[in-house]
Amino acid sequence: MADARRGIVITVFSTASAVGKTLISINMAAELAKQGYRVCLVDMDLQFGDVCNYLQLQPQRTLTDAVTALETDKNSFAVQDFLTTYDRYDVPFGVMAAPLRLEEAYNIQTASVKEVLLQLQLRFDFVVIDTASMFSDINLTAMELSTIVTFLGIVDFIPTIKNMKSGHDSIREMGFDVNKIRMVLNRSNSKTRIDLQDVEQLLGSEFYHILPNDFGAAQRSIQTGCPLVLDSKATPLKTEMRNLVARYTNRPLEKAKEDSVSWFKKIFQ
Amino acid sequence: MAYRVILVEGNQQMLERLSGVIRSAREFELAARYQRAGDALGQGSVFKPDIVLVDIDSNDNVSLLEDFVATFSAASVFCLSDKWTPSDSEVIAKAGARGFLIKPFTADELQEAVATFAKTGISAGAEVFSFFSSKGKSGKTTLISNLGFSLAQKTGQQVGIIDADVQFGDMAVFLNVAPKTTILEAARDINFLSPVTLNGYFAPVDDNLRVLCGTSRPEYAEQIGIKNFTEIIAMARSMFRYILIDLPQGFNPISIAAAEASDVTYHTAMINGGFEIQHMQRALEIFKAWPDYENRVKTIFTRVSPCDKEERHKLSQALGYPVAAIIPNEYMLVSAAANNGQMAMRVEPDSMFAQTVNRLADDIIGKTHIRWGNP
Numbered sequence: 287m288a289d290a291r292r293g294i295v296i297t298v299f300s301t302a303s304a305v306g307k308t309l310i311s312i313n314m315a316a317e318l319a320k321q322g323y324r325v326c327l328v329d330m331d332l333q334f335g336d337v338c339n340y341l342q343l344q345p346q347r348t349l350t351d352a353v354t355a356l357e358t359d360k361n362s363f364a365v366q367d368f369l370t371t372y373d374r375y376d377v378p379f380g381v382m383a384a385p386l387r388l389e390e391a392y393n394i395q396t397a398s399v400k401e402v403l404l405q406l407q408l409r410f411d412f413v414v415i416d417t418a419s420m421f422s423d424i425n426l427t428a429m430e431l432s433t434i435v436t437f438l439g440i441v442d443f444i445p446t447i448k449n450m451k452s453g454h455d456s457i458r459e460m461g462f463d464v465n466k467i468r469m470v471l472n473r474s475n476s477k478t479r480i481d482l483q484d485v486e487q488l489l490g491s492e493f494y495h496i497l498p499n500d501f502g503a504a505q506r507s508i509q510t511g512c513p514l515v516l517d518s519k520a521t522p523l524k525t526e527m528r529n530l531v532a533r534y535t536n537r538p539l540e541k542a543k544e545d546s547v548s549w550f551k552k553i554f555q
Numbered sequence: 556m557a558y559r560v561i562l563v564e565g566n567q568q569m570l571e572r573l574s575g576v577i578r579s580a581r582e583f584e585l586a587a588r589y590q591r592a593g594d595a596l597g598q599g600s601v602f603k604p605d606i607v608l609v610d611i612d613s614n615d616n617v618s619l620l621e622d623f624v625a626t627f628s629a630a631s632v633f634c635l636s637d638k639w640t641p642s643d644s645e646v647i648a649k650a651g652a653r654g655f656l657i658k659p660f661t662a663d664e665l666q667e668a669v670a671t672f673a674k675t676g677i678s679a680g681a682e683v684f685s686f687f688s689s690k691g692k693s694g695k696t697t698l699i700s701n702l703g704f705s706l707a708q709k710t711g712q713q714v715g716i717i718d719a720d721v722q723f724g725d726m727a728v729f730l731n732v733a734p735k736t737t738i739l740e741a742a743r744d745i746n747f748l749s750p751v752t753l754n755g756y757f758a759p760v761d762d763n764l765r766v767l768c769g770t771s772r773p774e775y776a777e778q779i780g781i782k783n784f785t786e787i788i789a790m791a792r793s794m795f796r797y798i799l800i801d802l803p804q805g806f807n808p809i810s811i812a813a814a815e816a817s818d819v820t821y822h823t824a825m826i827n828g829g830f831e832i833q834h835m836q837r838a839l840e841i842f843k844a845w846p847d848y849e850n851r852v853k854t855i856f857t858r859v860s861p862c863d864k865e866e867r868h869k870l871s872q873a874l875g876y877p878v879a880a881i882i883p884n885e886y887m888l889v890s891a892a893a894n895n896g897q898m899a900m901r902v903e904p905d906s907m908f909a910q911t912v913n914r915l916a917d918d919i920i921g922k923t924h925i926r927w928g929n930p
Contacts, residue, residue: 303691388837456773
């Protein structure tokens with residue numbers, strides 16, 4: 287496996303909660319899967335992750351089980367045994383669920399999680415990681431492994447922007463490659479009196495992509511368990527989410543494969 | 556007119572050193588000094604002191620504190636010790652002494668001690684309230700800043716806010732202060748501090764309201780040791796009547812330590828159409844490890860609409876746990892206030908937001924009144 291090809295890792299990070307990380311993560315995973323890529327979505331908001339809530343999944347096995355198995359016997363560890371499949375709308379992708387119990391989440395070891403992520407990279411074209419809003423060992427490890435870090439922000443009020451700025455500065459000073467940090471603005475047209483250009487000036491960089499505010503569509507998605515990109519209803523938010531993924535894959539929307547392939551079941555064999 | 560000081564210190568060298576400091580301090584005059592407490596008690600009243608400094612490391616001076624307070628009833632009695640401990644603080648407050656100083660002290664520290672304790676005296680132990688949230692964006696910083704303001708206004712007593720959201724604390728922005736020192740420096744220095752000197756690490760916000768701000772950079776968070784952090788809380792108990800602590804999201808060493816050190820932990824969550832009730836239920840399961848969790852853990856929902864009794868009842872039913880308070884959705888008021896470094900309840904004191912925060916303050920004060928036997 288020395289020359290094994292490793293997949294792309296996209297970490298979705300922010301310095302504030304409730305900015306839409308989980309919604310973006312599940313839509314990225316769904317859009318990539320829809321295009322025929324092998325995709326795994328990892329919920330690394332270990333204590334209060336919402337990936338399975340948003341996708342209406344009831345996982346039988348979680349990251350805790352994966353880590354335990356890995357720590358028990360690395361040689362027989364098969365990461366795919368610990369995934370839950372999302373396969374509604376004929377768009378299958380794997381989900382590594384967050385621990386079910388808080389005490390499991392609290393005691394999980396970063397080194398083991400890193401190994402799980404490396405294993406996932408060997409099996410999937412894309413590994414999308416949803417995170418908790420903090421600089422923790424586990425998040426920094428995910429960021430180090432990542433091909434792209436989607437640093438998600440919203441411009442609602444000054445304290446949020448202050449934290450976006452300090453988080454952005456910290457990431458830069460930690461020595462992460464500037465090219466892999468993509469500042470993405472969510473809910474761009476939400477109620478605010480703050481000028482976007484002022485925020486970009488403060489951050490010292492422009493937003494890589496901008497997602498419009500559509501609270502209603504986001505709520506519908508959460509209630510139905512259907513990612514917006516799989517919903518038949520066209521909305522500006524859906525379009526921009528798909529455009530963001532297209533920019534990451536360098537594949538314009540019209541050229542992306544719309545048919546899902548039968549690779550997924552093979553993974554679990 | 557200078558303060559007339561009587562100094563009681565058992566150690567001859569320390570007596571000389573402190574005498575020199577007092578003589579050099581502006582607005583202070585050394586009226587008399589003694590190595591033996593008995594001499595001070597028997598003879599000191601001749602000098603009509605304003606301040607009596609009593610070394611409590613020597614002999615049984617602690618047991619004589621009440622005598623000092625009674626004998627020098629027109630003066631303020633301050634205790635001197637090599638090191639501050641929470642138990643000292645309790646004993647001192649019970650005896651009726653006014654304050655505490657670490658020795659040796661400087662002239663500035665003496666002046667600051669008198670200025671600080673002149674207002675309030677040493678506290679016998681503040682009530683500490685932590686604000687926990689499963690995830691961020693719970694509205695707790697807005698709530699704490701306004702609640703602190705309300706408690707200070709209503710009681711006229713000292714209220715301290717500790718921003719322990721160590722990576723992304725926003726309290727300085729909410730309260731519009733530019734702190735010279737933060738929780739980082741306080742944690743670093745705590746072993747050398749006393750309530751007087753720790754007070755200087757808190758930035759003044761308003762009459763009776765001070766804040767110990769969070770770090771200026773997220774990476775500084777890891778430099779805050781848990782032991783030192785809990786020492787800050789313990790020492791702050793002797794400085795304030797109420798302490799409100801803003802915690803980082805989720806369970807982590809800081810939030811657990813603060814909750815353990817608090818009288819009450821408020822689990823705060825914002826209603827946003829997500830899974831906030833389920834998250835709160837999971838967190839409550841952890842808190843149930845405390846035998847007295849029903850008294851120590853309370854819940855608050857913010858951005859509740861409609862914000863009425865019926866909604867509170869519904870939330871309580873859904874949660875399976877009593878809801879202590881609900882705060883209305885007044886986003887434009889709250890965000891405009893935060894953007895301008897103002898307190899929402901000062902901007903619109905008659906708003907429903909202000910009314911609900913005031914009610915929570917009343918609950919806290921009411922509870923306190925019962926505990927402390929005040930009317």
